[in-house]
Amino acid sequence: MSQAVNDLIKKVAEEAASEVDSTPEPKLSVEDVKWPIDVKIGRGLEGAIAATSKIGYVNGQKGWLVYAGYNCFDLAQHSTYEETAFLLLYGKLPTSKELSDFSAKLVRHRSIPESVVEVMRHLPVKEAHPMGILRTAVSAAGNFASDSDNVSVDAEREVSIQLIAEFPTIVAAIGRIRQGKDPIAPNPDLGHAANFLYMLTGEVPDEDAARVMDVALILHADHGMNASTFTTMVVNATLSDMYSSVVAGIGSLKGSLHGGANERVLYQLEEIGKPENTLAWFKEAQKNKVKVMGMGHRVYKAYDPRGRIFGPLAGLVSDRDPDVARLYEVAKEVDRVVSGELKDKKIYPNVDFYSGLVYKALGIETPLFTPIFAVSRVAGWTARALEHLADNRLFRPRAIYTGETELDYRPISER
């Protein structure tokens, strides 16, 4: 693993440790949660409780992101995406043996059926939304996977591992076909993140690039009950198969209220153009109520821990691409100006603010950013769908009918 990247994250983690509120959390067990629960429910199921979970925890007040007990600074520093995915799927960190078995399984499932590539060749890959292509390719792959009406958690977990393995291959193929190039077969000697970059660019990445990608995947693997995770769980709870569930999750992540923010950050940085334009741009944005993309977060009132890590990562790789170097200077200034001007509101860079620059520096084109989010998040999607499946309950909220009930049907000639 790259020493430069790990040293950098270690430094960020130490800084964070001195700033983040580390008051221990009150412990809550499943038994403490007594259904049914009295809640005030708003539109969009605001305030509703969909499930209990041991998979991931976000404390936005404190700036904590925890996967199955481990905070994301530790995981970013010491873990790999493979290990993190294992943690989410099994609820514990693996032993050496478990990790090598799990990694071998991922390697084995990396190849997608040739027919899925053929399917992609019949789609307008260059013109259509890459998330639409991803949705279709994953759906196509599902028809070749094991699929039984008698679903079991263990069988669906195996299907989940297959999905986690196939996602990078599919997204890399989309990237290649978009550029008029042929997809590249996976390299079994490379780790999950390095192999992804290899299949995308055709070059084995250096240690820094591979580790930065790995950390990016770790940091996006789960984030509470977000819309795509909830979608995946809703589909899975009908006892549908995991491919159907994940395909639905892709559809949600495609929505502009959910995915795509780091793309929009890059477009905004391009719009600002130069560091010295920042203050004027920001004043204008405030006047016109234009949102500053990538700054602030609905959940985090403290510094988004992922944003903390992505900033320095962007600095580390920015000199790989002169465009990124230029935009990174703009980004730092936007970060400084916005954080400063909105000090009272505690607005910090979120995960999306610097991640686009990181991906761009690694040679990834902007339209692939949301598919890459999916490459990572598929671990969280499947882990939470499996957790719910183990004690399954169909999701069945109701609607309140506010229409007419007794209209007389009149023939069309009388309307």
Added chain:
Amino acid sequence: MSQAVNDLIKKVAEEAASEVDSTPEPKLSVEDVKWPIDVKIGRGLEGAIAATSKIGYVNGQKGWLVYAGYNCFDLAQHSTYEETAFLLLYGKLPTSKELSDFSAKLVRHRSIPESVVEVMRHLPVKEAHPMGILRTAVSAAGNFASDSDNVSVDAEREVSIQLIAEFPTIVAAIGRIRQGKDPIAPNPDLGHAANFLYMLTGEVPDEDAARVMDVALILHADHGMNASTFTTMVVNATLSDMYSSVVAGIGSLKGSLHGGANERVLYQLEEIGKPENTLAWFKEAQKNKVKVMGMGHRVYKAYDPRGRIFGPLAGLVSDRDPDVARLYEVAKEVDRVVSGELKDKKIYPNVDFYSGLVYKALGIETPLFTPIFAVSRVAGWTARALEHLADNRLFRPRAIYTGETELDYRPISER
């Protein structure tokens, strides 16, 4: 329209009118619903309120099914699927001009891109679950449809009409390819239901068959906040596109807790084999706590109005296929025995009990039953997704974290 079918439904409707509780419903307007609302919430969002709606209403105590103000007996008797879809999408019955414009639009969108057929040819159509193939084909078609990140209700309604038009073509193509035959191009001179049967069987259906199919599509078009409808709304509320939303709905309908019951009814009727075996079979089923498929319904405590209509429809078409004629006799006996034995529990045939026999009599193979459900329900899915989009709110329930929060990361060698 077939006089025989309409006379029969008229008779059913008159019988129902004399039995169904027709006490007027208390009126509720959107303004009466004051968010946030105090509720008791159970697992699976039981008791939660996801939205208000004017699109459809089910009163299970009374045995009412209402679409935008009109009860399903009136619609089954007088309406067509095209008109019903218009009613759901626009909230009112169309004028002659509106209906002919709407129908023309449906006809225009019936053809699917040749590439989508090519995609299907690369899938294991004969072996895989037909809902997985449908999911993939609809997803593929989405890449050829208009798709903007700036979604509007009007634009998405046009996309919805395209989806409603494409579904029968895709499902018929699946049916053909499953049988090793070539898909058949739509016939613009036929109505929605008749054209579907034509594309599936290669023969223009007679009036009775076309009307029976039409009624079947009308009766499945919407049914409250079921799992696939909710799924479609959840995805759409991220401001994703309507194809992504509907693809997710297909995934939910594939789940054995949701779709597929009428398939299972047929298998059960085959298992019983003869009318005279029914009582012994039922006693054994009760002893072993085996569920009688297609009898009773979670929501309906009164007779499911769709079940009321499908029974006589099955009788009307049963002599078209000796197998159906035989199974219909078994079904009638199961209906009689189970309704009689469980009289106190008010167990009646639901929509799934006789619908499979109807489809089989029309020459449709059993694995296509759930895709046909989708051919109809896509109207309800899109209508409710559009209704929510008009006053959009992301669906964002929360999870209660019951795991650890401060575990120490130990190196793998120490685990």
